[in-house]
Amino acid sequence: METFRNVLGLLSFFVIPVILVVIPLYGLLKRVPVYESFVEGGKEGFQVAVRIIPYLVAILFAVGMFRASGAMDFLVKVLDPVLRPLGFPGEVLPMVIVRPLTGSGSAGLVADMIRQYGEDSIFVKMAAVMFGSTETTFYVIAVYFGAIGIKKTRHAVAAGLTADIAAMIIAVWIVRLLFS
Numbered sequence: 001m002e003t004f005r006n007v008l009g010l011l012s013f014f015v016i017p018v019i020l021v022v023i024p025l026y027g028l029l030k031r032v033p034v035y036e037s038f039v040e041g042g043k044e045g046f047q048v049a050v051r052i053i054p055y056l057v058a059i060l061f062a063v064g065m066f067r068a069s070g071a072m073d074f075l076v077k078v079l080d081p082v083l084r085p086l087g088f089p090g091e092v093l094p095m096v097i098v099r100p101l102t103g104s105g106s107a108g109l110v111a112d113m114i115r116q117y118g119e120d121s122i123f124v125k126m127a128a129v130m131f132g133s134t135e136t137t138f139y140v141i142a143v144y145f146g147a148i149g150i151k152k153t154r155h156a157v158a159a160g161l162t163a164d165i166a167a168m169i170i171a172v173w174i175v176r177l178l179f180s
Contacts, residue, residue, distance in 0.1 A: 005178070048147060055143040063098065063105045072097060088172055091123040095130050100137040100164050107131065122179055129171040134164045 027034040066072060075097055080090030091113070099106040110131055113124045137160035141153050 052143045052147045055146045059102060059139050059142050060104070063102045066101075067098075067105075087176070088169070089123060089126070091117070092126045092130065092172070095127040096168050099130060099134050099168075100139075100161060102139050103136045106136070122175060125179055126172050126175045129175055130168050133167040133171055135160060137161055137164055 024034050027037070072094060076090060076093045079093055083093070084090055094109050095106055095113075098109055110124065110127050113121070113127050117123050137157065140160070141156055145153055145156070
């Protein structure tokens with residue numbers, strides 16, 4: 001297990017520098033105007049950001065209301081007795097509830113958990129792995145589908161939530177395996 005951790009540590013040290021060097025080099029080899037393409041993408045990104053602001057405000061408002069109303073605490077109290085016997089700690093349930101809704105809200109939860117439990121807590125590690133391995137499903141659907149005018153999401157919500165739930169369960173298992 002120690003060798004596995006060492007290999008992961010070594011790989012993680014080189015991932016971003018390799019990406020920052022390999023992608024532009026590949027573009028240059030393919031004779032793509034890398035800088036111009038980057039600037040054009042930035043312009044398009046800014047236009048998309050302006051179009052999604054109303055959706056972003058709506059989802060952040062909804063999450064704020066959910067937390068302020070006490071519904072979060074109620075949901076955690078209801079789900080904790082069911083999930084704890086399965087090895088899923090109630091301390092990370094707020095992350096499970098908020099993560100599919102908003103990235104900034106779930107980042108705030110991780111920061112709150114760090115203050116409450118300390119950065120070396122197994123709960124913080126679980127929440128951090130969940131943060132990195134799941135998607136803000138409802139945010140993506142509200143913002144990105146809304147930005148391009150898709151009204152019927154078909155199976156996107158079910159597929160996204162299924163992937164989120166699987167990733168959260170596996171996050172708890174992996175963190176327990178590596179840090180318990």
